Amino acid sequence: MLPSQVRLFIACLGLNAALGQTSRLRPRQDVVTVTQTIVSPTPQPSVYNWAAGATTAYPIHGSCNATERALLSRGLTDAINLASHAKDHILRFGNGSEFYSKYFGTSPTAEVIGWYEKIVSADRSGIWFRCDDVDGNCSQDGWGGHWRGENATQETVICPLSYTTRMPLEGLCGYGYSVASGALNFYFGSDLVHRLYHLPKIGEGIVEHYADTYSECLELALNDPALAVRNSHTLQYFALDVYAFDIAVPGEGCTGRPSEPKDADPTTEATPSATTTAATECHTHADGTEHCS
Numbered sequence: 001m002l003p004s005q006v007r008l009f010i011a012c013l014g015l016n017a018a019l020g021q022t023s024r025l026r027p028r029q030d031v032v033t034v035t036q037t038i039v040s041p042t043p044q045p046s047v048y049n050w051a052a053g054a055t056t057a058y059p060i061h062g063s064c065n066a067t068e069r070a071l072l073s074r075g076l077t078d079a080i081n082l083a084s085h086a087k088d089h090i091l092r093f094g095n096g097s098e099f100y101s102k103y104f105g106t107s108p109t110a111e112v113i114g115w116y117e118k119i120v121s122a123d124r125s126g127i128w129f130r131c132d133d134v135d136g137n138c139s140q141d142g143w144g145g146h147w148r149g150e151n152a153t154q155e156t157v158i159c160p161l162s163y164t165t166r167m168p169l170e171g172l173c174g175y176g177y178s179v180a181s182g183a184l185n186f187y188f189g190s191d192l193v194h195r196l197y198h199l200p201k202i203g204e205g206i207v208e209h210y211a212d213t214y215s216e217c218l219e220l221a222l223n224d225p226a227l228a229v230r231n232s233h234t235l236q237y238f239a240l241d242v243y244a245f246d247i248a249v250p251g252e253g254c255t256g257r258p259s260e261p262k263d264a265d266p267t268t269e270a271t272p273s274a275t276t277t278a279a280t281e282c283h284t285h286a287d288g289t290e291h292c293s
């Protein structure tokens with residue numbers, strides 16, 4: 001033990017001597033840098049940092065390859081941008097926005113702002129987006145991903161299908177899409193808004209499925225506004241509608257009209273269109289029911 005420490009010490013002396021040699025040969029600028037280090041302010045006593053250890057980016061699991069990671073992080077950025085603008089629109093116009101009253105009825109604005117802010121700024125620790133098909137469900141036809149439910153409530157699997165079918169937010173109002181007739185998972189960002197609300201950390205088990213289609217969401221705003229502000233599909237529709245009108249196609253948007261008859265039997269599937277079939281999504285909910293859209 002001791003002899004090796006002595007050898008190490010000698011080796012360090014030798015290294016220092018060698019560094020001393022080279023430092024004497026360095027240009028003058030390097031000497032100035034060393035001087036600044038010496039006269040730097042005396043260390044402050046460490047202060048309490050309330051935000052120490054925060055997780056500020058949505059964690060992407062090591063099972064995602066470089067391509068999946070890149071596409072998933074841009075999809076998550078799209079989700080944050082959708083939520084962020086939805087919040088900004090409400091902060092700017094309040095319940096005076098026609099979009100607001102259409103989706104949220106007479107509800108006060110603060111809870112809705114809060115649900116969007118959760119996606120934008122909530123701590124992300126414990127959340128995982130993974131690509132390894134750990135529950136063996138990606139092989140099922142049309143599965144773009146799923147919330148892991150009882151197996152891991154803060155985890156979401158994104159299946160390969162998502163990377164070839166979900167559109168970027170820059171394409172909002174393109175490809176023949178309209179808010180009223182398009183699928184909520186047509187854009188990767190709005191798909192991920194939904195998936196994020198399934199996580200207890202974001203949706204708190206409160207944001208859930210209370211109405212599904214565009215028409216049903218508008219009815220919910222009239223009949224039960226307090227539930228509309230907690231309906232995950234309503235939160236997706238509003239975010240898409242105002243982003244389309246304010247940002248994507250300014251002053252115009254692409255609200256469109258619902259493809260299904262207004263009084264359709266809610267148990268009947270809407271007629272598949274180019275925008276709905278390309279983006280089939282299924283996942284299982286806390287109560288065990290499988291949900292495809």
Ligand SMILES: *[C@@H]1O[C@H](CO)[C@@H](O)[C@H](O)[C@H]1NC(C)=O
Pocket residue numbers: 095096101105106107
């Ligand atoms: C809008 O909000 C104001 C309070 O800021 C409230 O007095 C009014 O009733 C609300 N209007 C609707 C339609 O909810």
Ligand SMILES: *[C@@H]1O[C@H](CO)[C@@H](O)[C@H](O)[C@H]1NC(C)=O
Pocket residue numbers: 134135136148149150151284
């Ligand atoms: C949990 O994981 C197993 C595989 O380990 C899978 O068969 C099962 O479907 C999963 N449960 C849920 C609710 O996803």
Ligand SMILES: *[C@@H]1O[C@H](CO)[C@@H](O)[C@H](O)[C@H]1NC(C)=O
Pocket residue numbers: 135136137146147148149283284
């Ligand atoms: C995975 O698929 C099985 C069989 O369809 C289903 O029972 C299970 O709930 C699924 N798991 C998830 C997390 O969707």
Ligand SMILES: *[C@@H]1O[C@H](CO)[C@@H](O)[C@H](O)[C@H]1NC(C)=O
Pocket residue numbers: 065066067068159160163
């Ligand atoms: C990454 O995963 C995708 C499937 O999501 C696959 O198509 C692609 O070939 C993979 N890339 C590499 C380099 O393995």
Ligand SMILES: [Zn+2]
Pocket residue numbers: 194198209283291
């Ligand atoms: Zn869902």
